[in-house]
């Protein structure tokens with residue numbers, strides 16, 4: 001463990017060049033437990049000076065080559081050790097995440113928490129991928145041999161949100177680091193605690209100092225200088241479309257590559273022939289898990305008219321199993337929203353829903369919880385699909401439930417959205433599933449299921465839900481520089497036919 005461990009107290013620091021350090025300015029900000037509204041820690045408040053130090057450390061390490069030009073098997077070993085340590089420290093990681101952003105700890109399991117398992121899987125998957133990845137060689141008749149070279153591209157800025165801090169961060173860090181780059185990571189100001197454990201883990205796993213750096217703080221103060229830094233090759237961002245626009249505009253100045261994983265208003269389409277015993281509880285998981293603060297949440301539930309009434313009754317019964325409570329209690333399924341700002345944001349939409357539609361159940365603060373940013377599981381019905389609550393991302397435990405007549409009607413409603421992240425289809429008909437999945441304007445589609453992932457698949461969205469895809473070869477493409485080298489094979493020596 002580091003000589004100056006990050007989590008020896010309730011004060012959390014940046015991690016720069018292999019050391020935990022305070023902000024150069026000495027500034028800090030408070031970290032609030034959303035379940036109690038109490039300040040539980042302080043964190044270093046980064047700005048341009050801290051970013052310059054972190055990018056400098058990352059660039060020096062990159063140029064030294066201890067990681068960027070190391071054997072792929074060395075990087076694989078380090079990342080595998082890190083993955084083992086992430087699993088071994090699963091309980092600590094999960095507790096810090098619960099403290100900073102309110103996700104319930106969930107039931108005691110024999111192994112690590114599923115989100116922590118996914119984080120370890122991210123590390124192992126890309127560690128393995130980079131070791132196996134090969135370049136292409138093209139041999140054109142006997143005149144030219146040309147081959148591609150894909151290697152580490154430089155220093156990347158990684159900017160992440162708070163809703164699954166370690167899982168979403170490792171999804172970017174794993175390919176970035178596996179392919180030999182260095183990184184400066186700016187986690188969300190709402191979840192600055194849990195990533196400190198990952199810094200300790202990387203150090204213990206043997207990652208050279210300066211490969212991974214973390215600067216805590218706010219978007220305007222620490223995110224902007226990271227995006228604008230001339231020595232940053234690219235920015236991989238997960239968050240809201242408004243922030244992505246700002247990043248795109250600033251990155252344009254130095255023609256940086258960018259990758260954007262953004263929000264959603266995903267349709268969960270339930271046909272009359274669906275198995276409701278599965279579709280209903282999964283629809284509840286799709287909008288109530290993590291209090292609806294999930295980018296791929298199925299927040300617009302579309303139900304074929306002939307089973308609409310039955311669906312509503314069953315969905316209300318399923319929602320009753322999502323009683324809000326203390327997220328540290330292992331029996332709790334629904335925790336608080338992340339912050340007061342998010343609570344006000346969700347409550348604002350519930351006011352609109354009361355004016356423009358009808359709240360079927362929920363719609364406010366649970367009576368038994370007077371403190372904390374809790375919102376009851378809520379369903380909104382009798383509302384126009386064009387209304388703001390049907391069009392905008394609420395990011396809370398709030399479903400709108402709309403009836404439809406047939407597949408084309410479902411597609412018309414589902415595709416009438418500025419977002420296009422995920423879609424869910426529940427039907428026993430393969431023909432319907434194919435018809436709808438080919439026409440649904442979303443980056444990801446789950447049929448009679450949800451959330452399962454193969455990390456080789458392209459992850460990302462259409463429209464305002466993203467630009468670019470991550471996963472498998474697509475992550476490799478983003479995080480490497482691909483070039484070619486060419487040999488003439490003819491006596492003339494030019495090898496070219498134009």
Ligand code: NAD
Pocket residue numbers: 159160161162163168186187188189217218219220222223224227238239240241243244246247261262263264294295296393395421460461465466
């Ligand atoms: P956000 O855009 O407010 O912030 C995300 C990150 O960007 C934070 O670290 C923040 O500090 C930083 N930031 C803010 N302004 C910045 C700027 N001008 N320049 C650089 N960095 C800046 O989003 P959020 O509220 O933290 O996260 C919620 C959003 O993220 C939702 O829209 C959700 O759907 C989306 N999300 C998408 C995915 C996905 O994979 N598609 C996954 C999770 C969350």
